[in-house]
Amino acid sequence: MKLKDWYSKNKKCFSLSELNFIFKNFGIDSLVYLDKSSNQILDKSKIKKLNKIKEDKSRGLPLALSLNKEDFFGFTFKVSRDxxxxxxxxxxxxxxxxxxxxxxxxxxxxxxxxxxxxxxxxxxxxxxxxxxxxxxxxxxxxxxxxxxxxxxxxxxxxxxxxxxxxxxxxxxxxxxxxxxxxxxxxxxxxxxxxxxxxxxxxxxxxxxxxxxxxxxxxxxxxxxxxxxxxxxxxxxxxxxxxxxxxxxxxxxxxxxxxxxxxxxxxxxxxx
Ligand SMILES: C[S@@+](CC[C@H](N)C(=O)[O-])C[C@H]1O[C@@H](n2cnc3c(N)ncnc32)[C@H](O)[C@@H]1O
The missing domain is CATH 3.40.50.150 (Vaccinia Virus protein VP39)
Incomplete structure (x- = not known):
């Protein structure tokens, strides 16, 4: 599966800023780039990870806890359930x-x-x-x-x-x-x-x-x-x-x- 296809299929489940944060964690900076031209193929483990994030989101888990990261003051901090x-x-x-x-x-x-x-x-x-x-x-x-x-x-x-x-x-x-x-x-x-x-x-x-x-x-x-x-x-x-x-x-x-x-x-x- 191509990353842009996963994106088109699932973008309605997230806000734009959430999508940006998710893809930043996959090394992609721009959603515009994703929509139009990215042909990056996702390997199975990445698809699994992205689907898990979507599943977590649907049961109400904050995105930061799915990714174990949150941005604050321009820095990315590790966070956890603790x-x-x-x-x-x-x-x-x-x-x-x-x-x-x-x-x-x-x-x-x-x-x-x-x-x-x-x-x-x-x-x-x-x-x-x-x-x-x-x-x-x-x-x-x-x-x-x-x-x-x-x-x-x-x-x-x-x-x-x-x-x-x-x-x-x-x-x-x-x-x-x-x-x-x-x-x-x-x-x-x-x-x-x-x-x-x-x-x-x-x-x-x-x-x-x-x-x-x-x-x-x-x-x-x-x-x-x-x-x-x-x-x-x-x-x-x-x-x-x-x-x-x-x-x-x-x-x-x-x-x-x-x-x-x-x-x-x-x-x-x-x-
Ligand atoms: C609202 S969080 C703030 C975390 C972080 N400073 C922030 O702004 O995102 C409150 C913090 O207070 C800590 N805390 C709770 N009781 C405490 C106590 N008696 N003494 C010191 N820290 C305590 C919690 O473990 C938690 O990390």
Whole structure:
């Protein structure tokens, strides 16, 4: 079977961006090229792989878990059933962190709840400052995948297993960026069930981790250090209340996602 024939037969099952991602993994960059002129013959194992991807998709498995890969910030990360799949909105927080690091020459950075390492490794690769970047997560399986990603992407981040801040000293970081579990337990359904519950589950009200991070984060920041937090689309108001009650931070900026929902905040430790 020719690749273009598989493509014509199956293209309706996927979005264009999914098809692009699939074919990128088969060494083909352009769908246009595929449709018009590719006569590449698929061997049996490739046909089997492509059909498996289609089958996975039809039972709701996210494409990233079929391919065990996801793109984030222009880099391709290994992902698995043990790691959260990096999301596009998280790139917006990583971008904000990148700007803060470059503008303020921030030397020591923590990616808390690092998963496959997408945020910290991207920052390590892309910032202009020679920062020391740490990844930390409670899940050893996630950290193993993060280690593979550091090797694959040639990054020099340091990896530490830690239950939130427990592995770190006070007054330590210039910037902490975190995408913690923040989904309400009852909302973990649909395609989310394919991802590790511990990466998503923010408890009954979704704030189990957000609360701890706001309450304790300032202790681990240096004077005037920054804390960047991702949160759910309907969590801005209660989070703002929590931050104001806590009184250890100045709110620098709220960040919207591509759908114009509030999804992130940049805080600065007051003293
Ligand atoms: C929403 S995922 C974020 C993954 C990645 N940073 C990203 O943005 O795609 C949350 C991560 O928090 C980790 N986690 C859950 N409980 C934790 C804890 N008590 N301490 C540290 N990490 C924890 C999970 O293992 C998971 O990797």
């Amino acid at each position: 790691t959260l799949i990096p999301r596009p909105e998280t790139e917006l927080l990583a971008e904000a962190a990148c700007k803060l690091i470059n503008q303020n020459n921030l030397g020591k950075v923590l990616d808390l709840c690092s998963g496959c390492g997408n945020i910290g490794i991207s920052l390590d690769k892309i910032t202009e400052v020679d920062s020391r970047i740490y990844l930390s997560d409670l899940s050893l399986k996630s950290l193993i995948t993060a280690k593979e990603n550091t090797i694959n992407l040639g990054s020099k981040v340091k990896i530490i297993a830690s239950d939130l801040f427990s592995g770190f000293k006070f007054d330590n970081f210039d910037l902490i960026i975190t995408n913690p579990p923040y989904v309400k337990s009852e909302n973990i359904k649909g395609s989310l069930v394919y991802e590790p519950r511990a990466a998503l589950d923010g408890g009954k009200d979704g704030f189990k981790f957000l609360r701890k991070i706001v309450e304790d984060g300032h202790r681990y920041l240096k004077q005037k250090g920054y804390l960047i937090i991702e949160f759910g689309y309907n969590q801005k108001k209660p989070l703002q209340k929590l931050i104001q009650l806590n009184n250890h931070y100045k709110i620098i900026e709220w960040i919207k996602d591509y759908g114009k929902n509030w999804r992130g905040v940049i805080l600065q430790k007051r003293r």
